[in-house]
Structures are given as C-alpha cells and as structure tokens.
Amino acid sequence: MELVAWVLGAICPKFALKALTTPLNKPILIGMQERKTKDLVKKYCRQCSEMFMTSIPNKIYCSIKCSGESFKERTGRSSALKLPTATVGAISELKLSTDLMTKGYSVFRALSAACFCDFIAIKDDKTIMVEARTGYMNKVSGTPSFPRVMHGKIDCFAVYFPLESSCKYYDLTLKEIIL
Numbered sequence: 193m194e195l196v197a198w199v200l201g202a203i204c205p206k207f208a209l210k211a212l213t214t215p216l217n218k219p220i221l222i223g224m225q226e227r228k229t230k231d232l233v234k235k236y237c238r239q240c241s242e243m244f245m246t247s248i249p250n251k252i253y254c255s256i257k258c259s260g261e262s263f264k265e266r267t268g269r270s271s272a273l274k275l276p277t278a279t280v281g282a283i284s285e286l287k288l289s290t291d292l293m294t295k296g297y298s299v300f301r302a303l304s305a306a307c308f309c310d311f312i313a314i315k316d317d318k319t320i321m322v323e324a325r326t327g328y329m330n331k332v333s334g335t336p337s338f339p340r341v342m343h344g345k346i347d348c349f350a351v352y353f354p355l356e357s358s359c360k361y362y363d364l365t366l367k368e369i370i371l
C-alpha cells in the first residue's frame with residue numbers, strides 16, 4: 193500500500209496522503225466525493241417515512257416522487273378524484289347550479305361550451321353572468337386556486353371545491369362574495 197501511495201504521490205500528493213491515512217478496508221475519497229459522503233446524515237422522509245441518507249441539511253423528502261405527492265396533498269390538487277377532466281367539470285357545473293337554485297336564483301345554462309359564460313343566474317332584479325370552475329384549496333396558505341381565464345364579460349366565478357364539497361363565489365378581483 194505504501195509503495196503504491198508513494199508512486200501515485202509523485203503524480204498526486206493529495207492522493208498519497210489520503211492513501212496513507214485511510215484504513216485498508218475503506219475507499220479512498222478525494223475532493224467532492226469526500227465532501228459528499230462526509231456529512232451524510234440519516235433522515236426519515238416526511239411523506240413515506242422511509243429512512244434515507246443525505247448531506248443536504250434541509251432535505252425532507254427521500255425522492256422527487258415523494259416531494260411531488262406531498263405538494264399535491266398540500267395544495268389539495270389531489271388525483272384522488274380519478275375521473276376524466278370533462279366529468280369533473282360537468283359535476284362542478286351541476287353542483288354550482290344546484291347551489292345557485294338553492295339560493296333562490298333561476299339558473300340558465302349555456303347550450304354551447306363556446307359561450308362566454310356557463311350560467312346566467314337571475315334573482316329579483318339581479319342578473320349575474322357566471323363562469324363555473326373547479327377549484328382546489330391550498331391547505332397550507334388557505335388560498336383557492338382555479339383557472340382565471342375569461343372568454344368574455346362575466347360578473348363572477350362560481351367555484352366548486354370537490355375535496356371540500358363546497359361552492360364559493362369570487363368577483364373579478366378574486367375576492368370572495370356572498371350571493
């Protein structure tokens with residue numbers, strides 16, 4: 193070992209020093225490699241609870257998969273619905289129109305998906321152009337997320353939150369309103 197270290201030491205003195213000070217049953221590590229393995233600590237994944245080794249102090253997930261799953265759970269954007277997107281949208285429209293009717297509105301649905309709004313809701317002298325959306329509530333920040341794209345002049349977004357089974361209404365500044 194000493195001889196090998198000596199020969200290599202002529203080319204790379206750092207390696208030679210390492211070779212002489214590293215026990216025979218341990219790999220000889222130099223530079224980056226050395227730094228990476230030096231501070232490995234045992235951690236438990238916040239998502240799957242499996243043990244993993246890392247040198248990154250603030251790493252809390254064992255894998256990209258676990259961090260992605262945690263994000264889905266935290267934002268409420270869960271794939272737990274397991275339904276086609278169009279079906280999820282249709283359910284939202286039905287839930288929202290039912291909610292509006294329960295609130296005493298006469299609800300008129302658009303006949304074409306290309307219409308600029310999804311419903312027109314009328315109660316007494318109040319007429320509201322409504323765009324229906326499926327939303328997800330961020331469990332951490334408590335803020336709703338839903339597509340805000342508009343296809344014409346509307347008065348409010350009606351948002352159905354499938355995971356909470358709730359209907360909420362937002363004006364165009366995205367402030368919640370009570371209809």
Ligand SMILES: [Zn+2]
Nearest residue numbers: 237240254258
């Ligand atoms: Zn994990």
